[in-house]
Amino acid sequence: MSFILLGILNSQAAAGGNIPASLNPDLWLDASDASTITESGGSVSQWDNKGTLENFTQATSADQPTTGVTTQNGLNVIDFAGDYLSGSTASEWKFLHDGTTYFFAGVMKVGNTATPGTNAIFGNDNESTVQRGAQFQFRDTDSYEYEITRGVSQVRAVDLSDNGLMPANTALIASALLNPDAAVAADRIDAFVNNTQSTVENTLTDAPSTSNPSFNLEIGASGLQRFQLNGFIAELIIVSGANATEENRQATVNYLNSKWGIF
């Protein structure tokens, strides 16, 4: 019976119906859902996670992103001007680096110019290899970068950097399917922007760390307030475990594209 139910749910997921709720996401931040946003004068102090894990907050005024200013496809987005939001329980996000299979997919725009430099979309390792965690960032003018660190200097478990994949100052859907403890290095991450898959492969094969991340997970920074984002995030979803399949990543990208009108 449970197999039949699971089959029905997976079919719904593949068809795009009831995505992403049917996937039981760990993280689901949705700027179009005003009920999830706490603000004052447009400055956001809390963005509630519609997924299963913690909410993201910012109690410091100068670091609060803003709501109610920018739209994408007629829907509200959260603008970041060197701002960030933070979780408070680092251990909840250990699965991002410990070898668990997961995917992320998000609608975002990074940078307000053609050369915005380094901007983190989310992360908890502070960019440093001596820390433990994961981060997704934009670098320079068009580089998509995803890394998983192990707490060992200069030795990551995953490192993918694709110059040219991710244009600056452009609304897009970035995603990746990760299996960070795969024996074959190239199987550890498949990265995408919109429907374009990166041709760059991860080449690292060291085992991921199973210890807790070094820092709280931050949205719009990479841990310890590093590389704060200039741009916007419209929606960000992370799904781990049995639902973290390529079929469901594609279905989630299709859901996001249909809603936000990206490509």
Added chain:
Amino acid sequence: MNYKWESDEAFKAWHSIVKEALGIPYANKNSATGEIDENATWTTAYTALRTDDNGVKFAKVEEEIATQFSEGLGEPYEPYYDMEII
């Protein structure tokens, strides 16, 4: 823009004036209902000191605040971050 101060005490003195003027701490409202949600995160600070890879403490200050509260404001500072690449 980012600023640095001569000391933590100098920063605290300036920040205290800004907080009081802005009415911090305060509760925020749910964006859908417009009602104050005292159980959600409050705004409790204007800005905060952080440290760059040179060990320099700095804080982000928005332009309008820097203009309005120029007395005791530190000096402009561009933080340095080391890009660690394998």
